[in-house]
Amino acid sequence: MKNVGVILCTCGGTLGGVIKFDEVKKFAEEQNGVVSVVLVDKLCNEDAKKAAEELKGKVDALVVLACSPQIYGDVIREKLGSAGLSVPIEFVNIREHCAWPHKSDGDGATRKAKVLLAAALARISETKGPETRVITPKNAALVIGGGVAGIRAAVDLSNAGVEVFLVEKSPTLGGIVSNHVDLFPSFKPPQDLLKQLYQELKETTVHVITCAEVEKIEGQPGDFKVTIKVRPRGVDPEKCTLCGECAKVCPVEVPDDLNLGLSKRKAIYLPSKVPYPEGYAIDFSACTKCGKCVEACKQNAISLDGEEKEITVNVGAILIATGMREADPSKYAGYNYGKIKSMVTQFQLERMLDPEGPTGGKVIRPDTGEEVKRVLMALCTGSRTVEDNPYCSRICCTYALKHAIKLRERGIDVIISYMDIRSPFFAENLYQKAREMGVIFIRGDLATVDLDPETKKPVAYLENTITGQIMAIETDLVVLTPTLKPNAAGFLKGLKMPRKLNEFLQSLYAKVRPTDTRERGIFLCGTAYTPMFVSDAIVHASAAAERALKFLRNGIPKETYTPAVREELCSQCGACEEVCPFGAPKLVNGKPVIDVTKCNGCGICAALCPTGALQLRDYERGLLFKQIEAVLRTAKSLDNESPKVIAFCCEECAYATLDLLGITGKEYPSYVYPIMLPCAGRVSLLDILKALAEGADAVLVIACGEKSCHYLDGSVRARRMVAFAKEVLKELGYDPDKLGYVDVVSVETDKLLNSIRAIVDAVKKG
Amino acid sequence: MLGRRLPKTEFDLEFRKKLEEHFHEARTINYCFQCGTCTGCCPSTKITGRYNPRLLIESALLGLTEDLLSSPDIWLCVACHTCIERCPQGVKVSEVLSIIRNFATRKNNVPEGVKAIASQFVETGFTIPAAAAILKRRQEMKLPELPKPNTEEIMKIFEATGFLKLVRG
Numbered sequence: 001m002k003n004v005g006v007i008l009c010t011c012g013g014t015l016g017g018v019i020k021f022d023e024v025k026k027f028a029e030e031q032n033g034v035v036s037v038v039l040v041d042k043l044c045n046e047d048a049k050k051a052a053e054e055l056k057g058k059v060d061a062l063v064v065l066a067c068s069p070q071i072y073g074d075v076i077r078e079k080l081g082s083a084g085l086s087v088p089i090e091f092v093n094i095r096e097h098c099a100w101p102h103k104s105d106g107d108g109a110t111r112k113a114k115v116l117l118a119a120a121l122a123r124i125s126e127t128k129g130p131e132t133r134v135i136t137p138k139n140a141a142l143v144i145g146g147g148v149a150g151i152r153a154a155v156d157l158s159n160a161g162v163e164v165f166l167v168e169k170s171p172t173l174g175g176i177v178s179n180h181v182d183l184f185p186s187f188k189p190p191q192d193l194l195k196q197l198y199q200e201l202k203e204t205t206v207h208v209i210t211c212a213e214v215e216k217i218e219g220q221p222g223d224f225k226v227t228i229k230v231r232p233r234g235v236d237p238e239k240c241t242l243c244g245e246c247a248k249v250c251p252v253e254v255p256d257d258l259n260l261g262l263s264k265r266k267a268i269y270l271p272s273k274v275p276y277p278e279g280y281a282i283d284f285s286a287c288t289k290c291g292k293c294v295e296a297c298k299q300n301a302i303s304l305d306g307e308e309k310e311i312t313v314n315v316g317a318i319l320i321a322t323g324m325r326e327a328d329p330s331k332y333a334g335y336n337y338g339k340i341k342s343m344v345t346q347f348q349l350e351r352m353l354d355p356e357g358p359t360g361g362k363v364i365r366p367d368t369g370e371e372v373k374r375v376l377m378a379l380c381t382g383s384r385t386v387e388d389n390p391y392c393s394r395i396c397c398t399y400a401l402k403h404a405i406k407l408r409e410r411g412i413d414v415i416i417s418y419m420d421i422r423s424p425f426f427a428e429n430l431y432q433k434a435r436e437m438g439v440i441f442i443r444g445d446l447a448t449v450d451l452d453p454e455t456k457k458p459v460a461y462l463e464n465t466i467t468g469q470i471m472a473i474e475t476d477l478v479v480l481t482p483t484l485k486p487n488a489a490g491f492l493k494g495l496k497m498p499r500k501l502n503e504f505l506q507s508l509y510a511k512v513r514p515t516d517t518r519e520r521g522i523f524l525c526g527t528a529y530t531p532m533f534v535s536d537a538i539v540h541a542s543a544a545a546e547r548a549l550k551f552l553r554n555g556i557p558k559e560t561y562t563p564a565v566r567e568e569l570c571s572q573c574g575a576c577e578e579v580c581p582f583g584a585p586k587l588v589n590g591k592p593v594i595d596v597t598k599c600n601g602c603g604i605c606a607a608l609c610p611t612g613a614l615q616l617r618d619y620e621r622g623l624l625f626k627q628i629e630a631v632l633r634t635a636k637s638l639d640n641e642s643p644k645v646i647a648f649c650c651e652e653c654a655y656a657t658l659d660l661l662g663i664t665g666k667e668y669p670s671y672v673y674p675i676m677l678p679c680a681g682r683v684s685l686l687d688i689l690k691a692l693a694e695g696a697d698a699v700l701v702i703a704c705g706e707k708s709c710h711y712l713d714g715s716v717r718a719r720r721m722v723a724f725a726k727e728v729l730k731e732l733g734y735d736p737d738k739l740g741y742v743d744v745v746s747v748e749t750d751k752l753l754n755s756i757r758a759i760v761d762a763v764k765k766g
Numbered sequence: 767m768l769g770r771r772l773p774k775t776e777f778d779l780e781f782r783k784k785l786e787e788h789f790h791e792a793r794t795i796n797y798c799f800q801c802g803t804c805t806g807c808c809p810s811t812k813i814t815g816r817y818n819p820r821l822l823i824e825s826a827l828l829g830l831t832e833d834l835l836s837s838p839d840i841w842l843c844v845a846c847h848t849c850i851e852r853c854p855q856g857v858k859v860s861e862v863l864s865i866i867r868n869f870a871t872r873k874n875n876v877p878e879g880v881k882a883i884a885s886q887f888v889e890t891g892f893t894i895p896a897a898a899a900i901l902k903r904r905q906e907m908k909l910p911e912l913p914k915p916n917t918e919e920i921m922k923i924f925e926a927t928g929f930l931k932l933v934r935g
Contacts, residue, residue, distance in 0.1 A: 413779060421799070435796045440777065440828065443800065452771075461772065466800050466824050472772040 002125055003035045005059035005087075006117070007051050009043040009066035011095055018099040020110045024065070027114045031121055035059055044072050044079065052083030061088050063120045065113060067095040068659045070651075090124040092116045096662030097674060108642075108670025115634045115673055122630035127618045130559035135597060137222030137316030137521065137555045139163060141548055144214050144491070146276075147175020148190075148534055149526025149541035150321035151197045156545035157319075158204035162552060165313050166201075168210045171233055171281035172271040173198070175323050176527070179258050179272065181354045183534050184395075184402040185427040190534070191274045198276045210277065214491040215310070221521030221597040222316045222555060232306025234268065234282030239301035242270065246280060246293035246302060254286045256358065260348045262366065263358030268293050268302075273356065317521050317548040320505065321541065322489045324527040327389070327482040332382040334448040335480060341367035342458050343449065343478040345381075346399050353406055363412060365477055372476035374413040376460050377404065378446035383483035384419065391504075393484040393531045397422045400481050401430040408437040415439075415473060417446045417462050442471065449478055484531040495519050496583035504530050509708070515544035518582050518712065520556070520598050523548050561601035561617040561678065567591050569613035576605040576614055581712040585614075602711035603682030607721065619682055624675070625690050631673045632694040643697040643763045645672045647756075648687065650680040652710045654702035656746035666749055668756045672700070680704065680743075681714030681721075688725045688739060697763045698738040700755060705745035715743045737762040778829030785826065789858075789865045797855035798823045804849035804859045810842045817842040819849055819859050826866065835870040841877055843867075871932055884933045888924055891915025 006028040010016050021039060028037045038054050040047035043066050055062070062085070064076060069091035077089060094113045102109040139162055143154045146168030154166040166173075177183065177190040201208070215227040235246075250266035258265070258272070267286040279301070282293075287304070294302045326347050329337040337343055342365045344352070355361035363372050377400050383393050401423060404414045416439055423431045435441070444462040452459050452474060460473045486504050496518045497505060505524050508516035515523050525544035526537035562584075576585040576592050584598040585605055592614065603616035612621060628646065635644045649655050658674055677683065680703030691699050701722050703715035719741050726736035740762075742755035785792035804819045811817045817839055825834040834840070840863055849859035870876065876884075887893045896904075896912060904912070924930040 415777075431799075432797060435799070436793075438779070438782065438796065440779070441799075442828070452774075459771075459774065464828075467821060467828075467830075469775070469830075470772065471775040474774050 001033055002061040003059045004033045004061045004063060004121060004124060005055040006034055006037045007043060007055075007062060007064045007066070008037065008039045008094075009047070009064070010039070010041050011067060011099075012042050015095060015099040018103055018106045018109045019094060019113055020106065023110055024094075024113050024117070028063075028117060031118065033121065033125060044075050048076065048079035049083045052080050052085035056084050059085075059087060061090070061124045063090045063092060063117060063124055065092045065094045065117060068093050068097075068655075068662075070656055070659060071096075088124065088127060088129050090120040090127070092120050093659070096659040098670070100662035100665060101667055102670040103665065104667065105670050111635070111638050111642075112670045112673065114638060115631055118634040119627045119630040119673075119675065122626045123623065126623050126626070129618070130561055131596075131617065132559055133556075133596065134558055135222055135556045137552050138314060139552055140165070140313070140315040141317045141319060141552065142167065142214075142224070142226055142313060142315045143319045143321055144489070145169075145175065145321035145323055145487075145526075145528070146173035146208070146210070147321060147323045147526065147537075148177055148193065148197060149323070149528075149537040149544075150175070150319070151201055152538045152541035153319050153321060153525050153545040153548075154206045155197070155200045155204055156542050157549060158206045160545075160549050162549065163315075164204070164206045165315065166206050166208045167212045167214060167228055168208070169213050170271060171211050171279075172275040172277070173201075173208065173210065174272050174274065174276065176325070177534055178274065179354075180350055181357075182402070184398050185423075185430050185533070186535075187402070193534070194274050194276075198274070201276070208277065209311075211281070214489075217318065217491055217495065217522075219314075220595055221519070221551075223597075224315050224318055224521065226313050226315060226318070228311050228313065230309050230311060232282075232284065232303075232308065233279075234284065234287070234302060234304060234306060235280045236301045236303070237275075237277035237279030239299040240279035241299055241301075242278060242280070243298075244270070244280075245296040245298070249292040249296045251290060251292065252286050252288055254283065259351045259358040260345070262344075262348055262351055316552045317523065319523045319525055319541075319544055319548055320489065320492075320517075320528050321525045321544075322487045322528045324484045324486050324531055327382055327485045329381050329480045329482045332482075335378075335381065335446070335478075336449050337480060340449055340451055340458050340478070341365070342476065343480065346377075346396065346403060346479060346481050349403055349479050353403065363407065363410065363477065370476070372412060374415070374475045375407055375477045375479055376415045376417065376446075376458075376473055376475040377479040377481065378460070379416065379418040379421075379481045380445060381480040381482045389483045389485075391483075392422060394422070394424070395531050395533055396481045396484065398424075398427040398430055398533070400479075401427070401434045403479070404434045404439045405430065405437060408434070408439060413440070415475065416441050417444055417460065419443070419445050442466075444471070446478075484527075486528050489528070495522070496581070497522070504528070508712070509710070511708070513547075515540065515547050520582065521551055523551075556597045560596055560599060561619070562594050562596050562599045563603070563606050563614045563616045565592050565594065566613050566615070569611045571611050571613070573610060575608050575610065579608050579713075579717070580605050581714075600711060602679040602714055603677065604679065604711065604714055604717050607682050607684035607687075607717070616678070616682060619677060621684070621686065624677075624687055627675055628687070628691050628694055628696075631675065632691070632696055635671070635673065636695060642671045643669075643760075644695060645669075645698045645700060645759060645763065646691040646696045647672050647674045647700045647702055648677060648680065648683045649674050649702040650682075650704055650710075650714065651676050651678055653704035653708070653744055653746040654680065657702070657744045657749060657752045660746065660749050661753060664749055666753050668753060669760055672756055672760075674702075679709070679711045679714035680718035681709075681711060683718055683721060685721060685725050685728065688722075689728070692729075692734065692738075698740070698759045700740040700742065700759045702752065702755075703741070703743045705748075706743045708745055719743070735762070737765075778831050781826060781829035781831050784869075785862060785865055788868070789861065791858045792862050792865060794855070794857045795823050795826055795862055798827065798853075798857045799855060800824060801854060803852050803854060804857075807848050807852045809846060809848065810844050814842055819843065819863065822863060822866070823857065823859060826862065831869075834866065835873055836875050838877055840866050840870060841880055874932070876932075881933060884929075888921070888930060888933055889917070891917050891920050 098109045211231040219225040252267035253264045255261040256265035523544040525541040572590045606616040706715040709715040722741035740759045
């Protein structure tokens, strides 16, 4: 039995007009386990010292009846602590949850304060507080993907003193921008940017591993073991002088993937205009190992008998910067891409516009080689479709506008078929400029393309939705703008790494954690997350590096509320593994093991564990039942007339919205008693049934906004749990309207108020 | 394909340039992104219920000159210039339309009503001559007589500029 002290704060005397403090004080003194009750005026200020001195040494737990712990909890804890009173504290919010929202019901507010006090006493007698542990992550990071985002993140982390491994699939860094002629909307050459990044990279100790792919990721956050497959490069970049003699003698020609198949290259080739590391590479899938290049190389840089090898690195954090690509337009109906040869994608057009590219900067029809006079560009190829790609790729309008301007500069007529032009912020300038230069914009999506039987030129069919005219436009070249897709990343298999909008990787919380993922210690940067402009990708990469650094420095939270496992109860169903948003529980030899480095303490697993084998620390089923009993029994003993409503609310947005109801003075009945949980996902069927069985007239589950749940899936889980419980109630002959669910972001006071009113109406109806 | 092909759409891409040659600021139509502000604020649209300057600009941009120059709608603009005031892209809508009317007139695509006003002008020197009732009231109010325009002189101008030929065919 703990010796509990109770502190009552009148908030500078202001709450006394509603709450009868003498009554509450008397009530507190009568409770079992309470050894001392102190009434103060300003606990957040000078009175903390007074209260601490009075209770010091006498108590080993505290219940504080004051304002919202979300607002002043830390201040009060710190003031009491510095005055020498460091004991576990349970807060009862008598200001935002009692006095303020029940201003015109002083008796009710006083009763509610007593009821919540009783529940807090029931709770504090059993809480254990968080487990503390210190896990120091390994001071090393792996960056997967060597495009601009990957390089930026690697450099930032290395400069901060982290050992960094930068893994790149191709033989050179640079990624998608390296074979572009100019960036957009800036029209600057990306080679300048790359050279600057390479210079920064050279000044660090980053281990650059090219021709390498991540095979699998094992281990825990802070201590990942990553297997990397490294292909032989064939050319030692240290010795290579880029003289090119090897490529001259190489007899093998293959389509040049850099030029997207528009030209050919040798099996030994320069992988980029600005390669890093600076050297040729051999494409061993094409090489016949004839040995001519070895003879031609005066530097002895070439070796044909390298073998694939596997290396393992041990890192604390992983950054995914695997980038994006154009989708293959041949699978989108109507365009006849592949059949009609006078049709290219924007990336291919970019290569044609390169003076050093496959066509020497001329825009030609790939089938006849003729220079083109008219180009029809179609935007949104495959984008914005409900089923396949339900998103806008964001940057392609600007990309197309850049090309339209460059084509107009060459005197080529340009017709752009579009649904909407989305050129964000100052990319609008490109739109203006393209219009000024006489680009013809036709609002209407390109529907089909065929070849004119006489002229053998492509004819594009579309409706001009502005004039209503059906158009058949003959053109020399059709340029498609395929939707953008993330690059494949096989290593993600087995990780809790949901992809959003079909394929791009989802961040933990788009607004405040745009680079974190569900997997603690694994971060996203650049276009693996979403299509973005180069400048944005660099900012995103720096942000990801900063988050990774914070993780490596501060590590895994030192205080955790991890569920305990009672193995003898476990039925090995694996539900915990399936429902955890973070991949913390794993069945090992049939028994769940919680990875403390991944657990966030939401309690979703505990709510859905069918046997009760998992119990969330300090939110165990038994403890929650005791709180429910304390609330309902105390409420009944104080006032047998009024109804009783239990409101399970998460301690994030739900609690904050309840606070806001008080702050904005929106009144609701005082017989709505909140019980706080880490996440609404912790509410189980049994908790709801227990409340009703103990005499609650209704139960309301209040969750965070479903898209902004702090534990990702908690609100959705809670909604489903409530829907399921309603079915059960119907079976049992209860009125399912007496169970409610509402999700609110912390400003939606009216939405919450309406839900409370609905549940109260259901109670009144009887 | 059933062997029948849709006729190919022809664009007169030179039309914007022709407009610009006649009126330098006609180049502003390039910036039109079809928001419809001009149509929304047009008093003529409110009365006719069909006049749509946005569509006329789109036709001009696409060089769909055949339809544009024979359209009776280009004559519905009252040149109040509200569209110019309101256009977010700075397009000189009503001024461009006056150039387009000039082009249409050269092709003799002039509605009869407009022609009648023109011949009135040629004959009297007024587009809207004063009615008998107005003249009577002027007398009652002891206002001076209206000046008589020198129709002979005006006629010389009409002949020299070719206006007479346009009006009388």
